[in-house]
Amino acid sequence: MSRTSPERTGLLARVYALDPDVILIDLENPSRDELEQMFQVSRAVKRPIAMFVDQSDTASIQASVDAGVSAYIVGNLQKERIKTILDLCVSRFNAFSRLQGELDRAKSALEDRKVIDRAKGILMKMKKLTEEEAYALLRKTAMNENRKIAEVAQSVIMAAEMFK
Amino acid sequence: MSDRLRIGFIPLADATALLIAVDKGFCAAQGLDIELVREVSWSNVRDKLNIGLFDAAHLIAPVAIASSLGLGHIKVPIVAPFGLGVNGNAITVSPALHAALRDAAEGAIRDPMVSARALARVVARRKAQDEEPLTFGMTFPFSTHNYHLRFWMAAGGVDPDEDVRLVVLPPPYMVESLQNGHVDAFCVGAPWNSVAVDLGIGHILHFVSEILIRAAEKLLGVRQRWAEENPDVLARLVRAHSQAADFVEDVNNRDEVAALLAAPNRIGVAPEVIRRTLDGHMKVSPGGIYRNDPRYLLVGRAGAARPDPVQAAWLYAQMVRWGQAPLSREMLALAKAVWRPDLYDAAVGKPAAPFPGEPADGIGAFAGPAFDANDIEAHLAAWTIKRMG
Numbered sequence: 001m002s003r004t005s006p007e008r009t010g011l012l013a014r015v016y017a018l019d020p021d022v023i024l025i026d027l028e029n030p031s032r033d034e035l036e037q038m039f040q041v042s043r044a045v046k047r048p049i050a051m052f053v054d055q056s057d058t059a060s061i062q063a064s065v066d067a068g069v070s071a072y073i074v075g076n077l078q079k080e081r082i083k084t085i086l087d088l089c090v091s092r093f094n095a096f097s098r099l100q101g102e103l104d105r106a107k108s109a110l111e112d113r114k115v116i117d118r119a120k121g122i123l124m125k126m127k128k129l130t131e132e133e134a135y136a137l138l139r140k141t142a143m144n145e146n147r148k149i150a151e152v153a154q155s156v157i158m159a160a161e162m163f164k
Numbered sequence: 165m166s167d168r169l170r171i172g173f174i175p176l177a178d179a180t181a182l183l184i185a186v187d188k189g190f191c192a193a194q195g196l197d198i199e200l201v202r203e204v205s206w207s208n209v210r211d212k213l214n215i216g217l218f219d220a221a222h223l224i225a226p227v228a229i230a231s232s233l234g235l236g237h238i239k240v241p242i243v244a245p246f247g248l249g250v251n252g253n254a255i256t257v258s259p260a261l262h263a264a265l266r267d268a269a270e271g272a273i274r275d276p277m278v279s280a281r282a283l284a285r286v287v288a289r290r291k292a293q294d295e296e297p298l299t300f301g302m303t304f305p306f307s308t309h310n311y312h313l314r315f316w317m318a319a320g321g322v323d324p325d326e327d328v329r330l331v332v333l334p335p336p337y338m339v340e341s342l343q344n345g346h347v348d349a350f351c352v353g354a355p356w357n358s359v360a361v362d363l364g365i366g367h368i369l370h371f372v373s374e375i376l377i378r379a380a381e382k383l384l385g386v387r388q389r390w391a392e393e394n395p396d397v398l399a400r401l402v403r404a405h406s407q408a409a410d411f412v413e414d415v416n417n418r419d420e421v422a423a424l425l426a427a428p429n430r431i432g433v434a435p436e437v438i439r440r441t442l443d444g445h446m447k448v449s450p451g452g453i454y455r456n457d458p459r460y461l462l463v464g465r466a467g468a469a470r471p472d473p474v475q476a477a478w479l480y481a482q483m484v485r486w487g488q489a490p491l492s493r494e495m496l497a498l499a500k501a502v503w504r505p506d507l508y509d510a511a512v513g514k515p516a517a518p519f520p521g522e523p524a525d526g527i528g529a530f531a532g533p534a535f536d537a538n539d540i541e542a543h544l545a546a547w548t549i550k551r552m553g
């Protein structure tokens with residue numbers, strides 16, 4: 001297959017070399033359609049069975065597609081093992097996106113903290129407040145306005161910039 | 165209170181009616197709140213529709229049949245109440261293959277029979293010189309592109325399984341693959357043929373409308389069960405699509421349509437490229453030659469939006485011809501039942517009269533006898549190159 005691209009040759013060659021029982025593919029990968037053709041035309045992949053052949057377990061299938069992964073079962077893998085592998089894969093995908101979410105939240109919390117600290121400093125200086133009083137004022141305003149403390153702090157900073 | 169639906173699509177010009185139905189507010193006016201989900205592969209669109217993550221989808225026509233027959237995957241009956249596009253594909257070849265075809269041609273390669281026979285000569289010469297077979301890109305095993313390429317080249321005596329290689333490539337990878345020589349040609353929908361021409365790396369050899377005057381391309385597909393459970397929502401969805409298709413076909417709206425489709429979360433190419441596609445005013449060679457064909461892509465004109473079961477029969481016949489499906493009367497009936505002109509008529513009314521100038525057999529192929537949807541055996545008997553089991 002000298003005329004196919006390196007990645008694509010690699011894909012096919014790896015499948016042959018590894019002779020896997022199961023192929024898992026990220027649904028964001030456009031090459032998924034190429035795999036479909038491979039399963040149709042390839043005699044080397046002995047008994048290609050798509051995951052969705054087993055229609056009874058739709059909840060499991062739905063969970064996997066929802067999590068962003070699909071599975072192709074290529075070997076003579078037993079049904080129970082397929083389910084275990086897929087469930088494991090789904091939980092790992094979900095764990096990954098949970099970690100990603102936590103990381104994003106932590107980053108934004110850190111950002112909020114910086115903004116609040118700056119606003120506290122401004123209030124302490126302009127209104128001659130202690131740090132506790134400045135924070136209490138921010139929190140009270142946020143509650144009254146039904147906004148986040150970080151949003152109120154942002155407004156304080158913006159106002160201070162304008163009064164400079 | 166409006167009904168919420170999730171609809172999947174692939175960024176292609178033949179998703180136009182769907183995208184405009186949502187972005188111009190035709191769906192909202194029908195009380196439908198649509199979440200559009202842009203997908204990267206037909207496998208994803210099919211699976212998400214099948215298992216209920218999508219309520220409806222922009223579907224490549226043969227996938228709807230394959231899904232309903234359980235070919236290559238699980239069996240989930242799909243129905244199509246609306247045709248998203250007729251025609252719209254083109255075959256693009258590398259400058260080297262274009263020159264080789266022109267040299268080998270007896271006549272003008274603009275004629276698909278002349279070009280197909282020229283391809284047979286090029287293939288024979290490469291074989292004699294022990295060169296690698298030519299590689300053609302298409303989008304999916306169950307795709308119009310696969311069948312269009314096969315129908316064209318086989319008519320000229322080229323066996324698509326023995327004489328050349330047909331490989332699946334995602335549409336956005338087509339141009340790059342032609343550029344770096346991984347394929348010598350491809351068949352794909354708009355805008356990718358134009359993108360290759362604009363880059364100076366491809367010549368559009370044929371519009372598919374030159375090979376088949378009328379070829380169903382994409383459908384609005386829903387699960388049969390969903391259609392049965394939500395007849396009112398479905399009717400409103402079809403109505404919104406019909407209004408959108410009319411809007412697109414009014415040339416006065418084309419600039420606005422092209423601008424909406426050009427958005428990065430829609431098709432994401434220059435509005436001018438989309439405009440050329442909708443107008444059928446296509447640049448076919450890097451040298452700046454244009455070819456006009458008002459039939460290049462039919463969004464709502466000439467009854468294009470009303471599903472025609474003759475198209476289903478033709479596509480099923482190709483599946484049989486190329487060994488993807490067994491020949492059976494039951495399967496033919498099931499394939500035809502995917503196309504639901506009755507649902508279309510119930511939502512927007514039956515067209516008063518047939519459209520003038522359309523092919524009598526509903527297909528208008530450049531080669532072979534007229535197609536008879538009730539006698540696909542005759543169609544299959546007409547060809548020597550085939551893979552029937």
